[in-house]
Amino acid sequence: MTRSKNIYKDEIDFATLALQDAEFGKALKSNGQLDFSNPESVQQLTKSLLRRDFNLKIILPPDRLCPPVHNRLNYVLWIQDLLDTTNESYNDSYDPEREVLGVDVGTGASCIYPLLGCSQRPQWRFAGTGEIYARIDIDEKSLQFARQNVQDNGLQNRIKLLKTELGDLLLPLDRMGFENIDFSMCNPPFYESKADMLTSAAAKQRPPFTACTGSETEMVTAGGEIAFVSRMIDESFILKDRVQWYTSMLGKFSSVGVIVQKLREKGLDNYAVTEFVQGSKTRRWAIAWSFGDLRPLMCVSRGVSSLQKSLLPFPSEYLVTSEEEHTKISRRVNETLSQLPLKWKWREAICTGIGFSAKAVWSRAARRHVTKAESENMEEDDMALGFKIHVEQLPGGQPGSRTTPKPQIPLALSTPQTSLTKARATLIRPFKSHTPSFPKFGLLPKEIRLQIWEASFVPRVHELHPCAKLYNDRMTFRSNSSLTPSIFHVCHESRIVALKHYELMQYQPPQSGTSGKGILRFYFCPELDTLLLNSLMGLFIMFMLLEDEEDYVGVGVMKGWKRVAFDAERAQLISLLSGIAGHSPQPRFKAVFPSLQELIIAFDYTSKGKTRFRTSVWPGENGTSLREVRLPQSLAAEEGELESTIFDTIFKPMREYLSNDYKDEVNGVPIMTVAKVKRKAFIRGDIRYAFRKTCSFFGLRPRGVFRRL
Numbered sequence: 001m002t003r004s005k006n007i008y009k010d011e012i013d014f015a016t017l018a019l020q021d022a023e024f025g026k027a028l029k030s031n032g033q034l035d036f037s038n039p040e041s042v043q044q045l046t047k048s049l050l051r052r053d054f055n056l057k058i059i060l061p062p063d064r065l066c067p068p069v070h071n072r073l074n075y076v077l078w079i080q081d082l083l084d085t086t087n088e089s090y091n092d093s094y095d096p097e098r099e100v101l102g103v104d105v106g107t108g109a110s111c112i113y114p115l116l117g118c119s120q121r122p123q124w125r126f127a128g129t130g131e132i133y134a135r136i137d138i139d140e141k142s143l144q145f146a147r148q149n150v151q152d153n154g155l156q157n158r159i160k161l162l163k164t165e166l167g168d169l170l171l172p173l174d175r176m177g178f179e180n181i182d183f184s185m186c187n188p189p190f191y192e193s194k195a196d197m198l199t200s201a202a203a204k205q206r207p208p209f210t211a212c213t214g215s216e217t218e219m220v221t222a223g224g225e226i227a228f229v230s231r232m233i234d235e236s237f238i239l240k241d242r243v244q245w246y247t248s249m250l251g252k253f254s255s256v257g258v259i260v261q262k263l264r265e266k267g268l269d270n271y272a273v274t275e276f277v278q279g280s281k282t283r284r285w286a287i288a289w290s291f292g293d294l295r296p297l298m299c300v301s302r303g304v305s306s307l308q309k310s311l312l313p314f315p316s317e318y319l320v321t322s323e324e325e326h327t328k329i330s331r332r333v334n335e336t337l338s339q340l341p342l343k344w345k346w347r348e349a350i351c352t353g354i355g356f357s358a359k360a361v362w363s364r365a366a367r368r369h370v371t372k373a374e375s376e377n378m379e380e381d382d383m384a385l386g387f388k389i390h391v392e393q394l395p396g397g398q399p400g401s402r403t404t405p406k407p408q409i410p411l412a413l414s415t416p417q418t419s420l421t422k423a424r425a426t427l428i429r430p431f432k433s434h435t436p437s438f439p440k441f442g443l444l445p446k447e448i449r450l451q452i453w454e455a456s457f458v459p460r461v462h463e464l465h466p467c468a469k470l471y472n473d474r475m476t477f478r479s480n481s482s483l484t485p486s487i488f489h490v491c492h493e494s495r496i497v498a499l500k501h502y503e504l505m506q507y508q509p510p511q512s513g514t515s516g517k518g519i520l521r522f523y524f525c526p527e528l529d530t531l532l533l534n535s536l537m538g539l540f541i542m543f544m545l546l547e548d549e550e551d552y553v554g555v556g557v558m559k560g561w562k563r564v565a566f567d568a569e570r571a572q573l574i575s576l577l578s579g580i581a582g583h584s585p586q587p588r589f590k591a592v593f594p595s596l597q598e599l600i601i602a603f604d605y606t607s608k609g610k611t612r613f614r615t616s617v618w619p620g621e622n623g624t625s626l627r628e629v630r631l632p633q634s635l636a637a638e639e640g641e642l643e644s645t646i647f648d649t650i651f652k653p654m655r656e657y658l659s660n661d662y663k664d665e666v667n668g669v670p671i672m673t674v675a676k677v678k679r680k681a682f683i684r685g686d687i688r689y690a691f692r693k694t695c696s697f698f699g700l701r702p703r704g705v706f707r708r709l
Helices: 014-020 022-027 039-054 069-084 112-120 140-152 194-203 224-242 253-265 326-338 364-369 372-376 419-431 446-455 492-501 535-546 568-581 588-592 644-661 684-697 702-708
Strands: 100-105 124-129 159-162 181-186 243-250 271-278 282-289 343-347 352-357 385-390 461-471 474-479 506-508 530-533 557-559 563-567 598-603 624-629 671-679
Touching (some): 014 022, 014 039, 022 039, 039 112, 069 112, 069 181, 069 271, 069 282, 100 112, 112 140, 112 159, 140 159, 224 243, 243 253, 253 271, 253 282, 326 352, 461 624, 568 644, 588 644
Parallel strands (some): 530 563, 563 598
Antiparallel strands (some): 343 352, 461 474
16 A cells, blocks of 8 residues: 555564464464465464454354455555545545544455454444345345454444345445445455356466355355446446445456446546555455545555556646745745635645636636636535645755755775776777767657658568477477567657557467467568578478478468568478479468568578577577578589579479469569578577577476586
8 A cells, every 4th residue: 555554565474473372373384384275274364463453353154255354454444545535624644533434335254344444443433234245145144243243342333234135225325324424345256156266266277375265155246246346336326425435346357447447438537446466466456436526646546557547547646846946836836826716725834725616717818707706705516626736845866856965975985096997987988879869859840750760660680589398289489689679669659650560470370279379479570570480490380381280380370571581401401302202382381471572591601601500699689680692593602602503402492382372462473582691799608598498499407418418
């Protein structure tokens, strides 16, 4: 939580808790750990935490949910923040004199929410309803245990429990005798049916970390949590502002966006969302909505960082920095707003002002038609806008602050400034690169800026490398130029231009029921970029071109690629195998590369004429380039050109394959060119990387291979 203090922000020290609570010490194992798969141990942890931290004692039936204390406390603390930042005093802080009345929909056997709320705030009172999630009846057993827990803690005067009927509203305020309440809270079941619950459990890779003792009435409701909260939204339009804040916890992240969309469809824009994170395993979410005008702080209402920004509530806070002293700014703010026809009150002691306006009053036309006397007679209920302005001095060193932190002068230099160090700094200073800036670039016409962005595209060669062992009979590959092009990150305009020319690597796995692994996605430009199939990758493609069984490879169809560079050795092997086996040319190139326009035969040699490692650059670096050469018939090999025998065994068969595959294409038959592969300097780390990936491919451990050698 950002505003309220959460005592469970750190992990629970079981050893300390065992010393403070003898019953919990009995539940610990000999190694000091707790067996979370044992329901009795989990229940004892909940009882001990409530007894130590909140002076509460509860009894829990073995066949009902055992609520985790830290998760339930997070929900209560968030509701406290909601109420504190939307109180009538507009001070965004806890008012100990304010009497708060809340309703817990579906209290449960533990009655933990009302118990925690009353232990945290002395002026809070609760009304709890029975379990109304079940489709056929009310859970009487949970209600009996809840009454016992309230009585054991002496809170009968502050917590009232009501058994609801099937035809009642979720919030039967009239039956409870309440005209208005401050909030409602709810923790609905996640699952739509018992089959849905079993399917979800079977889909998990690991068994649950903590034992679940919940009954079907606590875990299942018709339509799941989305249907339950949707019903609550529909019924809230009957009660409207009789409840200041309607809230509910959610167990699925996918439900958050659905509920927000439903609120917006209903015309509700005053809502809040948050995420409860406890440890590394458990995450829950909560949503709240109100028919009132008071908006909570952004740290309370926009607490889900993983939710897309378009679904978050409209920002209610804005920070404006200035270089002037805060006293001068305070005086100017008060003088300016005092002249406008609105209700304005400024408190000089705390540099805070509150204003209300019935309509736009800051334009010149509005100031002519509305006088100050008329604004004084306006009532707050008739206002269209209420706002608060607070002015404060920022700490030194922050943006907008005139105060700079004093530099700490070291008593002694950690590194002696020798003459050699000074000379080195003097020599390298002129050669240090500085990031160029173009301050007047935005003044150019938009048409020229777009042409500049398009001209800044850099052609890249994507050389695929294996990056994982076989999974579901398929190898996983990645590009050595997988980093997103920098034009995506310059500004919004450059990103729009880039998205028009770049596309993601499209991969269609040949097996319909297998995992999506194969080639990791990356951005490439079909007009400029080239796909280089080196020796290892060419081996996989070779089987795709020769065999009818596509499942053998698991690479799939590669759409969008117009320029493909194929390793010369593999291309020659394809031609030889096709001739030996007596295969006629099959339309396999078109099946794998449907958009092909240029096939490049790549010769991968070092300057000494020896074949080098095909994985000679680390993935993630753009270290490969292609240098185009002429396509000769017969030239000397020592001059760096191609031999006629290679030409006869590679290019003639390849041309025949392409002519048969693409003869019906609108763009015609792809052309063939020749290029040499150029890479960065060959370093020792490349050998380690290639060796490690090779061992991983064959399922070997590098250390074990060294022992055998």
